[in-house]
Amino acid sequence: MAEPEEKTPAPPQRPGRGTHLLRWVVGIIVGICIILFIASFFIDEPVRRVIEKKLNTHLVGYTVRLPGLHVRLIGFALTFKGLTIAQKAHPAPPIIEFPILKANVHWREIFSGKLVGELTLIRPKVHVNLAQLKTEVHSNVPVKKRGWQQALEDIYPLKINHVLIKDGDITYLDPDSKLPLRLGHVNFEADNIRNIHLPDRVYPSNFHLDTTVFDSGRGTVDGKANLLAEPVPGVKAHFKLEKVPIDRIKPIIARASLSIQGGQLGTDGAIEYGPKVNTAQIRNLVISGMTVDYIHSAATAAAENRRAAMARQAAKKLSNRPGLLLRMDQMNLTGCTFGMINRNKAAPYRIFISDTNLHLSNFSNQFSQGASTARLTGKFMGTGTTQATAAFRPEKQGPDLDLYVKIDNTQLTGMNELLHSYANFTVTGGTFSLITELHVKNNAVTGYLKPFFKDLQVRHERKGPLHRLYEMLVGGVAKLLENRPRQQVATKADISGPLKSPQTSTWQIIVELVRNAFFKAILPTFEHEARAVKR
Template sequence: MVEPKEPAPRDTRHGLAVPKVLLWIVGIMVSLVLIAFIASFFIDEPLRRTTEKKMNQSLKGYKVRLPRLHFSLIGLSVTLKGLTITQEAHPEPPVAEFPYLRASVQWREVLSGRLVGDMRVDGPKIHVDLQQLKSEAASKVPMKQKGWQQAFEAIYPLKINLLKITDGSLTYIDEDPKRPLKLTHLNLSANNIRNIHLPDKVYPSDFQMETDIFGTGHGRVEGRADFLAEPTPAVKAVIELAKVPIAYFAQLAARSNVRIEGGVLSASGDVEFGRKVQTARLKNLNINGVRLDYIHTPETARAEARRAEKVKRAAKEVSNKPNLVLTIEHFILTDANVGFINDYGGKKVRLFLSDANLYLDNFSNQFSKGPAKARLSGRFMGSGVTEATATFRPEDKGPDLDLYLKIDNTQLVSLNGLLRSYGNFDVTAGTFSLVTELHVKNNRVNGYIKPFFKDMKVYDRRQDKNKGFFHRVYEMLVGGIAKLLENRPRDQVATKADISGPVQNPRTSTWQVVVELIRNAFIKAILPTFERDVTALGKRK
C-alpha cells in the first residue's frame, strides 16, 4: 500500500507552494551568515595583535595600544575601540585617543567597479602640549619618515574615499594647564578623497568642518579640495569665525612681549591654496574689547631686534610676490585699550590709548590693489582726544605712506610716570597736545611734529612736602623754566620740528626740537622783552 505524499508547503497569501530548493538556499545562506558571524569573533584577537604590532613597527617615536578590535566578514568591516597613541618621550597624556573607529568597504563605489573604503571616527581626542612639541622639534627623524601613513594603512588595507569625524576634540596646552587652547564638538566630513568622481576638476573633493572654539567661539570651514595633489593637498574654502575669545592666546603672545587680556574675535573670508595660486582674503575681521600691551625691557631688546628683522624679511618676501595675494578688506578694532610699557631699572612706564577704534580697509601685499586706508580714534592716556588717518601701499619702489595725527588736551598728570622716569620731576596741572604729519615716498620722509604744553605746573608745596629739599628746588627750577618758555599770548609752550631725509636715516634730531623750542618761546617771547628792558636801562644811565 502506497502512502500518500505530504503536500508541499504553500504560501497562504497567494496559494503557491514554496519549492524545497528555495528553502535549502535560504537555509544555507542563513547558516553561512551565522558561521561567518561566529568565525569573525575567533579572528578578532589574532587580527588585533597583528594590527597593533604592524602599527608599532611602522611608527617611530610613538607607541600604539589597541585593546579591542572586531572584524566583520559580512560587511568586510573592522571596528577599533579604545585605540591610543602615545609619544615615547612624553607618554602622558596620550597624543591621540580613538574610542570608536570603523572602516569598511564603500559599497556604493563597488557597484561602479571601484574598490575603496570609508571611515567613521566617533569622539576622537587629540592632545598636544609644549613638552611634546619640543620633543618633536628636537627629533632627528623628519615627520614624513615617522611612519604615520603605514600605520594608518595597517588598520584597513583599502584606500579611504569617505571620512566622517563626529564630536572630536583638539587640545593644546602651552605653559599653563589651566588655560588650554581647545576645540570641541568638532565634526568633519570629506568625500571623494581618492578623486574617483570629477577627476578633471581642479578641486574634485568636497569637505565641511565645524567646531566650537575655546568654549564660546564657533568656526566653520566649507569647500573643495584635491587631497592627492603634490607636493601638498590643494584647497579652496570659505571660513567663518564667531565670538572667539582671544585672551586664550595670551601665553603664545607673551613670547613676543605682548600681553593680551579680554577681547572677542569674529571673521569671515576665503582661501585658495594650489600649485599656481595662493590667496587668502579676509572680508571682515572684527576684534572687540581687547586690552593689549607691548612690553619692552633691556633684557629683551636683542630678541626684539631679531624679531623685527624677521618680520621685515618676511614682509619683503611676500610684498608683491607673484601668485600670492593676501588681502584684508575690512579690519575693525573697537573698544580697545592699546599700550606700550617700558620696564627698566625698576621703573615701569605705560603709554596707552583707551577707547581705541581702528578701521582699516583694503590692506594687501599687492601694490596693484591700490592704497590701504586707516582711521584711528581714542583717548591718549585716558584723556587726550586722539584722531589719526593714514594711507599706505605695499612696497613697490620703497615705502609709501601718508600719516596725520592729532592729540588734544591730554592731562599732564597722567604722564607723571614718564616725567619722573626721564626728567626726575612730576607735574600737578597742565595739558599736552600734539600734531604731526608725515609723508614717505621714493625712499624719503618729509613732515613735522608739533607738541604743545599748556598751563604746566611743576611744583606744589602740598604735594611735594615729603620730598627732599634739593628735589623740591629742582622741580621749582623746572617749573620756572617752563613758565619762562610759555608763549605769553597763548600761555603755552610750543614748537615745530621738521622731519626730513632718506628713509634709511631720517633726520629726527633731538637738538632740532630743543632749538625750535628756544626759538619759538625764548627768542620770540622773552628776548624782545629783555632787550627792551636793557635798552631802557642804558638810556637812564
C-alpha cells in the same frame, strides 16, 4: 432530496526543482553567515596583534596601543576600540585617542563599480602640549617619512573615500595657562576623497567642519579639496569665526612681550591653497573690548631684536611675492586699549590709547592691490582726544607711508610717570596736545612733530635745593616759551633724512616714531634743563 457530493481533497503538490535549489542556496548563505559571525570572534585577537605590530613598525617616533578590535567578516568591517598614539619623547598624554574607530566598505560606491572604504571616528581626541609641539617642530624626520600614510593602509586595506568625525576634541595644553586652548565638538565630513566622481574637477571632494572655539566661540569651514593633487593637496574653502575669546591665548603671546586682557573676535573669509594658487582673504575682522600692552625691559631687549629681525625677513619674503596673495578687506577694532609699558627705566611708565576705534581697509601684501588706509580715534592717556589717519602700500622699493596724528588736551597729571621717568619731575596741572605729519618714500622720511603744553604747573615740594632749582628752571623755561594769546608752550621738531636701513618695514617706522622721536619732541626743553642741573 439528494445529498451533496463530498469533494475529494487534492493531493499536496511536491516542491519543484527550482524551490529546492532556492532553499539550498538560502540555507548555504545563512550557514556561511553564521560561520563567519562565529569566526569573527575567534580572529579578533590575532588580527588585533598583527595590526598593532604593523602600526608600531611603520610609525616613526610614536608608540601605538590597540586594546580591542572586532572584525566583522560580514561586510568586511573593522571596529577599533581604545586606539592610542603616543609620542615616544613625551608619552603623556597620548597625542591621539580613538575611543571608537570604524572602517568598512563604502557601500554607496559599490553601485559605481568602485570598491573603496570609509572611516568613522567617534569622539576622537587630540592632545598637544608645548614639549610635544617642540619635538614635532624640531624633528629631523620629515612628516612624509613618519609613516602616517602607511599606518592608514595598515588600519584598513581599501582606499578611504569617505571620512566622518563625530564630536571630536583638539586640546593644546600650555604650561603657563590654567585653561587649555580647546576646539570642542569637532564635526567633520569629507567625501569623494579618491576622486571617483567628478575626476576632472579642480576640487572634486566636498568637506565641512564645525567646532566650538575656546569653549564659547564658534567656527565653521566649508569647502572643496583635491587631496590627491601633486605635489601638494589642493583646498578651496570659506571660514567663519564668531565670539572667540582672545585673552585665552594670553600665555602664548606673553612670550612675545605682550599682555592681553579681554576681547572678542569674529571674522570670515576664504582661502585657496594648491600647487599653483596661494591666496588667503579676510573679508571682515572684528575685535572688541581688548586691552593689549607691549612690555619693554632690559630682559626682553635681546628677544625684541631677534623678533624684529625675523619680522623684517618675513615681511620682505611675503611682500609682492609672486603667486601669493594675502588680503584683508576690512578690520574693525572697537572699544580697545593699546599701551606700552617701559620697565627699562629707573622710573617705569606706561603710555596708552584707550577707547580706541580703528578701521583698516584694503590691507595686502601685493603692491598691485593699491594703498591700504587706516583711521583711528581714541583717547591718549585716557583723556586726550586722538585722531589719526594713515595710508601705506606694500614695500616695493622701501617703505611707503603717509601718517597724520592729532592729540588734543591730554591731562598732564595722567602723564606724571612718563614725565618723572624722562625728566625727573611731576606736575599738578596742565594739558598736552600734539600734531604730527610723517611721509616716508624712496627710503627717506620727511615730516614734523609739534607738541603743545598749556597751563603747566610743576609740583613744589619740600626737597633738596638742587631739585627745587630744577623745578624752578622747568617752570621758567615754560614761561619763556609761553604763547601769550593762547597761554600754551609749543615747540616743533622737524624730521627729514634717509632711513637708517632701507629694509626697515612700515610698522617698524611707526614703532620707532613712538619710541624715539615722539618722546624727544615732547620733552626737549625738560631734558636740556635736566642736563644743566646735573652739571
